[in-house]
Amino acid sequence: MTPRFDRRVDRLRAALWVAAVVILGVLLFVAYSYAGTVILALFIYYVTRPIYSRLRRVIPSRTLAVFVALVVVTLPAVVVFGWTLALALQELFRFAESGALDPYRGYLQPYIDFSTLAVDIDTLVREGLRLVESGPPTNGYLQGALDALAVSFGLLAGVGIHLFIALALAFYLLRDDHRIAQWTRETFGLGGTVVETYVRTVDRDLKNVFFGNILNAFLTGAIGTVAYTLLDAVAPSPVVAIPAPALLGMLTGVASLVPVVGMKLVYVPVFLALLARGALDDPAALWFPLAFAAVSIVIVDTIPDLVLRPIVSGRTLHVGALMLAYLFGPLLFGWYGVFLGPFLLVVVLEFARVVVPWLLDPERDVTTTLPEFRTVEGNEDGVRDRSLVDPTEEGAPSK
Template identity: 50%
Template sequence: MSLLGLERARLGWWVLGLALGGALVFVVHAFVGTFVFGVFLYYATRPIYRRLRRRIRPPSLAAAVSLFALALPALLLVLYAFAIVIQQAVRYTNSGLFDLSQYPIDQELLDAITDPERLLELDLSSYLSAEVIGQLTQSLSSAVDTIAFFGVGAVHLFVMIALAFYLLRDDRRLTDWAVSTFGDGRGVVLAYGTAVDHDLKAIFFGNILNAVLTGTIGVIAYTVLNVFAPASQVSIPAAALVGLLAGVASIIPVVGMKLVYVPVALYMAVVTFFVDPQLLWFVLVFVAVSFVVVDTIPDLVLRPYVSGRSLHVGSVMIAYTFGPLLFGWYGIFLMPMLLVLVFHFARIVLPELVRGEDIRPFAVDPGVEASVPAVASPEPPVSADGEGPTAHDASGDETEPASEKRDERDRSDGTDERD
């Protein structure tokens, strides 16, 4: 084949590659929130998976158990909430609220309901007017829309869990492919990816830690506040549950916790208004404590420290603040990802590009260099149990001995495993 023919063939493959890349970008853009939250689940469960994988085989089972371990506290919280609801329902039942004997029923109405002949005498055409049919159709349409909404939500949830599952199980293969495809032999791609992976793990796992700390603050604040409640009717209902739900909702900042304490405040305001309007001051105190102590302080002060310890605290705070405002609910995960990618590009790659020099991996900080094979010591680290060299993942996490790791791999291309 002539040189012109080879160039045309290469151009055709580039056109096909760009078309496929554009299609992939379109899909990711359409479901960007789903993919971003799936990545968050991956980083949130990866520390658990790294430890369970040593004891649970195969890796697919370890990944499934890790995801369940992350979801177990949320499941227990939902069960606790249902227990509170059932307890309240039993209390109202025992108080006689649902006792039908307290509600007198007219004898004529009872006869009309129980007498078949009188039911047949009813003129059903008066109940099948166009207005009634329109209202019925509108109600059915609303019901279908509600079912479709929950169905689409279930599909998105399935995709998030599936993405996190396969990233946990096959992240090493993805890393190897990226390094072998885009690597230049100097370890630059691996150095950049290691730095990004390290900070993403700190940020996303820090979100879980922030939720735990915020929930603890909420439980303590609401329990103490209930001690000063002027009456039992106007106290915070299920203070511990409200605090835990606030902690879970803190994963979505700016708006998340307001979905918990605002409805609770409205409920308390309505109850207090009918009991004693002069006690509305306690509702205002509850709103102030929720906004300042439980919402603002952890979100703007605590979160940057637990989520981005290797990054500038101000930049992490700005990312968490403007992310949801720019992108919506998933901006809490997307904006920190962009911050990490831009920060390490400017730190590792950009200086070499500006100076026109070769990009070298030793631009990475010494603390990160230890986990980068391109600059690591030729002497492999020894595992704690003395069985042999210990493998490290892209984030520097210690995994099982390299000899066991090689047995897991299903590739047989003879490529040496990185220590």
């Protein structure tokens, strides 16, 4: 090659590097603008991946297996959780409107916008009932109902769009993650390097966090919400009625993340309060606090702990660090901080465990310092689980 040709090639390569940096910047900007949607898609991916891996044994088509995993398993879970969250938010709005939070508004205002907290869903119901009772609108009831409907529709439409994008991203991640991993390994030559070890370890921890801890909390919260809502429907008197049953159920799910005591932090004080109120004001209704305790211990606490946790959990991270991530994530980033906080914890923690020792001693074999890494290819049942860094899947033709 002539020096002139070499200079042209160098200029072309430099221009392409600039273009690559610009494209990467655009992609990062889009991901930042839709950070909540992207991290939700990642959560759906890790929750669905173990189920999808088992469906691939009986469904030869990769695309069909992903579709079945998302539609049959994930979408119903999203609907149940959405319904549970809606009930809990409704209870929270009523609790806020009652004035009970007024002494704490100054402390909560940086994190909760009380001016927009109570989304006017109840207004739509009230205006609809007024229309039914009073007949044709004559004094602005219809306009009030339409305004409430517009607010509710706009909110639901926004949530629906972001959920659709998250499901679409999760769909293509599930179907094509092996192709992305193979292209990355071959293009950048990452096979057998510290980068591959780091990505594998992060992938394992994210699976344990998302599919294990958070899913266990969500399912426990859903069980608690349904159980307490149904139990409250048969309360013999308002004196011993369960306070905010849906919100209480969600709090049990959050408390399940706390080791040892867990949900007892929530339902034991409520049981004692109901027992005291019943003994003082309505002794004939004392059976209801006892029924509440039985439902809490058996259905809300014991069954999820014995059935769900062994299936979905596999702790490889410090529980205290996870609790801090769950606590500070929503405070720093908003609703999606529930997912982004643990994600950042895993990324930073495994960087310190895997990459930093290698930076200090490049001759060090990182895998020998991570004994748990040797089992990343299989679970406790000896079933091989797919990973973002697996280039192929045995016996699984690409469709």
